[in-house]
Amino acid sequence: NQVSPFLQEIFMPLVMAIFETLSRPAEENDQTAALEKQMLRRSYFSFIQTIASSGMNEVMASQGAENIEHVLFTIIQGAVDFPDPIAQKTCFIILSRLVELW
Numbered sequence: 117n118q119v120s121p122f123l124q125e126i127f128m129p130l131v132m133a134i135f136e137t138l139s140r141p142a143e144e145n146d147q148t149a150a151l152e153k154q155m156l157r158r159s160y161f162s163f164i165q166t167i168a169s170s171g172m173n174e175v176m177a178s179q180g181a182e183n184i185e186h187v188l189f190t191i192i193q194g195a196v197d198f199p200d201p202i203a204q205k206t207c208f209i210i211l212s213r214l215v216e217l218w
Contacts, residue, residue: 124175157200194206
């Protein structure tokens, strides 16, 4: 209960910083940068999964329809388009949990 108001304030700025980092182009041959982006994407999905699974779904619900739509779009995109089976599994878990909650 004490963490929830804090997360509500920093949720979208944190998510937007992650999106900005992931949208930056990387050099084609830079395997380190590609791996770092993959790990950041996985960590982002794990963060969303933790929020959805720990009963703090009001953190996401309080962000406004446009922001939640953007976050949900990234989760759906991660489940379908992202070629990482671990991230895809995490996305499907998030979607399943959100369907149960909402």
